[in-house]
Amino acid sequence: MDLVIIKYNAGNIQSVLYALERIGKEARVTDDPAAIRAADKVIFPGVGEASTAMDYLSARGLDQVIKSLTQPVLGICLGMQLMCSYSEENDTPCLGIFPERVRKFEPLVSGADARSSGADAILSGADAISSGASVKVPQIGWNNIYDLQTSLFAGVAEGSYCYFVHGYYASLGVHTIAKTDYVQPYSSALHKGNFYGVQFHPEKSAVTGEQIIKNFLNI
Amino acid sequence: MLTKRIIPCLDIKDGRTVKGINFENIRDAGDPVELGALYAAQGADEMVFLDITATNEKRKTLSELVNRIAHHLNIPFTVGGGISSVNDVSVLLHNGADKISVNTAAFRRPGLVAELAKEFGSQCVVLAIDTRREEDGNWYVYLNGGRVKTEKLCTDWAKEAVDRGAGEILLTSMNHDGTKQGFALDITRMLSEALPVPVIASGGGGAMSHFVDVFQQGAADAALAASIFHFKEIGIQELKGYLYQHQIPVRIDHAG
Numbered sequence: 001m002d003l004v005i006i007k008y009n010a011g012n013i014q015s016v017l018y019a020l021e022r023i024g025k026e027a028r029v030t031d032d033p034a035a036i037r038a039a040d041k042v043i044f045p046g047v048g049e050a051s052t053a054m055d056y057l058s059a060r061g062l063d064q065v066i067k068s069l070t071q072p073v074l075g076i077c078l079g080m081q082l083m084c085s086y087s088e089e090n091d092t093p094c095l096g097i098f099p100e101r102v103r104k105f106e107p108l109v110s111g112a113d114a115r116s117s118g119a120d121a122i123l124s125g126a127d128a129i130s131s132g133a134s135v136k137v138p139q140i141g142w143n144n145i146y147d148l149q150t151s152l153f154a155g156v157a158e159g160s161y162c163y164f165v166h167g168y169y170a171s172l173g174v175h176t177i178a179k180t181d182y183v184q185p186y187s188s189a190l191h192k193g194n195f196y197g198v199q200f201h202p203e204k205s206a207v208t209g210e211q212i213i214k215n216f217l218n219i
Numbered sequence: 220m221l222t223k224r225i226i227p228c229l230d231i232k233d234g235r236t237v238k239g240i241n242f243e244n245i246r247d248a249g250d251p252v253e254l255g256a257l258y259a260a261q262g263a264d265e266m267v268f269l270d271i272t273a274t275n276e277k278r279k280t281l282s283e284l285v286n287r288i289a290h291h292l293n294i295p296f297t298v299g300g301g302i303s304s305v306n307d308v309s310v311l312l313h314n315g316a317d318k319i320s321v322n323t324a325a326f327r328r329p330g331l332v333a334e335l336a337k338e339f340g341s342q343c344v345v346l347a348i349d350t351r352r353e354e355d356g357n358w359y360v361y362l363n364g365g366r367v368k369t370e371k372l373c374t375d376w377a378k379e380a381v382d383r384g385a386g387e388i389l390l391t392s393m394n395h396d397g398t399k400q401g402f403a404l405d406i407t408r409m410l411s412e413a414l415p416v417p418v419i420a421s422g423g424g425g426a427m428s429h430f431v432d433v434f435q436q437g438a439a440d441a442a443l444a445a446s447i448f449h450f451k452e453i454g455i456q457e458l459k460g461y462l463y464q465h466q467i468p469v470r471i472d473h474a475g
Contacts, residue, residue, distance in 0.1 A: 011340065014315045018290050048340060107415060136440065138342060140387065140417050142264055142470040143221045161222065161470040163295060165342045182221055204295045204317065206259065207472065 001217070004039035006066070007031040009056045010078065011047030012203065019203035023210055025217060033065045041071055041217065046078030050102070050168070051090040053082060067095050072219045073195050080190060080197025081168060089168050098190045098197065100173040105137045105183050138167035139182045145200070149177040150191050152198075154215050160208045162188070162200035170199065222468045223434045224264035224441035225455060226419060227448045229254060231270045231300070234280040252287045258448070259294045261455040264470055266292065267320070267389075267443060270300030271364075278307070282314050289315020297345055299389075305334050312339060320345040320389055323362040326369070326376065329383055336384025345419075346385035348373055350406065351393040358392075358406045365393050374409060381414050388414060389443065391421040399425025399447070407437035419443050427453060427461040434467045 005016055007029045020027050027043065028035065036042060044066060046053065057063045066073070066083075075083045082094045087102035094102070142161040145153075162180075169186040172179065178189035180199070190197040196216065202209035230237040235249040255266050268288065270281050285298055298311050299320030308319050325331045325346060335344045349361045350373040358373040377388050390410060392403030402423045411418040417440035420433045424444040433439045447453045459469045 011312070011343070014289065014313065015317070018315060019293065021290065022293060047342065136415055136417055138386070139221055140342070141221050141224050141440070161472065164221075201295075204293065206293050210293065 001025075002038065002040045003027040003043070003217070004036055004041070005029045005043045005045060006036060006062065006079075008060075008062065009048060009053060010045050012045050012076070012201065015201070015203045016043060016045045016076065019209070019213060023214055031060060031062060033061060036062075036065055037069065039071060041219075042066075042069055042073045043216075044073060044075040044079035044083070046076060046080075046082065047165075048078055049089060050078065050081060050087040050092040050094065053078060054092055054094060057082070063095060067097060070194055072216065074216045075195070075197035076203070077166060077199060077201055080199055081166075081170060083190070083195060083197050084170050087168060097195050098170070098173070098175050098192055100170045100175060100187060100190060102168050102170050104168050105135075105139065107135050107137050107183075135183055138165060140165050142205075143180050143182060143188075143200075145178040145180055145188050147176075147179045148189075150196075151219060152189065152191065152196055152212060152215050153178065154211075154218075156208060156211050156215075162198075162202070162205040162208055162212075164188075164200045166199060170197075220468050222264070222470045223439070223462070224419075225262070225430070225458060225462075225469070226265045226267055226441055226443040227258045227263050227455070228267040228269060228421070228443050228445045229449075230445065231268050231281070231284065232272045234284045237271065251284060252291050255288055255292050255296065258455065259292055262459055262470070262472065263294065263455055264441070265294055266296040268296060268298050269320075270298070272300075278310070282310050285311055285316050286314040297389075299345070299347060303328075303331070305331075305338055308335055308339060308343075312343065316343075318343040318345050318387070320347045322347040322349065323367075325380065325385075326360060326362055326371070329379060332380050332383040332385050336386070341384045341386035341416075344385050345387045345389050346377070346380040347389040347391070348377060349391045349393055352403075352406070361393060373406060374413060377410050377414060381416050385416065387417045387419060387440075389419045389421060392423060395423030396421070398423050401425065401429040402433040402437055402439070402442065404432060404437040407433060407439050411438040411440065417441060425452075427458050430458060430462060431465045431467060434462070435465075 083097040176187040177191040180188035295317040297318040298316040303324035419441040420439035421443040
């Protein structure tokens with residue numbers, strides 16, 4: 001299988017490569033449009049800032065390449081956000097693969113609780129903010145994913161934990177295939193046709209992340 | 220919901236863990252890679268590797284070690300110790316570190332924090348602060364591994380560093396470090412409530428109840444410890460089970 005990681009000014013390309021290596025898969029890192037188009041599967045990673053990343057992609061024509069891909073594509077973190085229609089991060093029009101919009105987390109003070117009860121059954125019953133601390137932005141750490149859909153989450157239990165680092169989130173929409181609660185419920189994964197996106201970092205999410213990467217490679 | 224993180228810390232010297240670490244069923248207890256992977260398998264949420272040699276000639280050893288860790292560890296990890304430039308950080312991140320921590324060099328030249336945040340993003344810039352409560356009741360910043368006192372208040376420096384772009388604070392209370400009598404709850408809570416970024420509490424964790432206290436009373440986002448894990452006084456799985464029973468949200472895997 002010809003697996004390609006799109007090379008651009010994103011921070012986590014090495015981590016994705018090593019995660020693939022741990023499950024015995026090799027990938028090529030490239031920004032060559034022909035190589036990307038010809039790949040069996042494409043991973044679109046990302047750690048960074050939306051407008052800088054979009055400028056970089058546009059300057060190389062990679063924005064058009066990504067939109068036109070027909071093989072399975074997995075966007076990770078900023079990669080997923082860039083696949084949405086728009087990001088509030090520096091008022092950035094994005095690729096528009098998913099119509100969902102990317103908004104900034106607004107810090108809440110404890111007490112104001114807009115979170116859904118959707119995941120209550122698998123939580124400890126404790127309230128993360130009952131200690132009196134305000135909700136911090138960005139979200140850093142392990143959080144649950146729930147209402148899991150599509151084969152991307154085959155064998156992944158409802159409420160499994162994944163590692164998140166982000167200050168912006170994709171709102172819920174018709175393409176939501178996983179939800180997470182932070183300030184409010186949001187899309188921790190999106191799917192439309194051949195395109196998949198995850199807000200968390202599967203490459204840093206222990207065995208759960210490895211299962212999700214394997215599932216993507218099996219699509 | 221977002222869980223509280225448990226973070227084991229390994230001290231590294233010349234590419235090896237500092238001796239005193241006692242594990243059975245491990246081929247080489249001096250190998251940070253193997254120990255890190257073991258902690259990850261036990262449920263550690265992140266790892267911190269602190270290079271206590273951190274001399275220039277050892278930098279290559281460290282970057283090679285970081286590269287090996289990155290190949291093997293499936294959870295995030297932070298590397299700290301003697302980092303003083305954008306180039307230092309660039310090498311570590313390109314070898315696969317997820318975050319770096321800065322301490323003395325950032326205090327000496329606060330512009331470093333902003334440079335790192337601009338170049339690599341705040342999410343990978345952890346500001347480590349060693350602090351001690353003096354007789355006047357105030358918490359002061361200490362440098363050089365606690366050997367040099369400053370006149371700067373811990374809260375002032377933390378706020379300034381966050382304004383400059385630090386994405387997390389790793390707070391070590393020198394009054395508590397090594398005592399196993401519990402974490403510094405008051406300064407941890409003060410920082411956690413004053414700052415918009417996560418605070419990792421360090422120093423003093425000696426019993427499982429101390430971790431409940433630092434999350435509930437100290438409002439910490441994460442807790443770091445070293446010897447109690449290394450000497451198996453507290454197991455990570457055991458600790459997380461205890462926290463869960465005490466209504467602290469923690470990651471306990473559903474065998475995913």
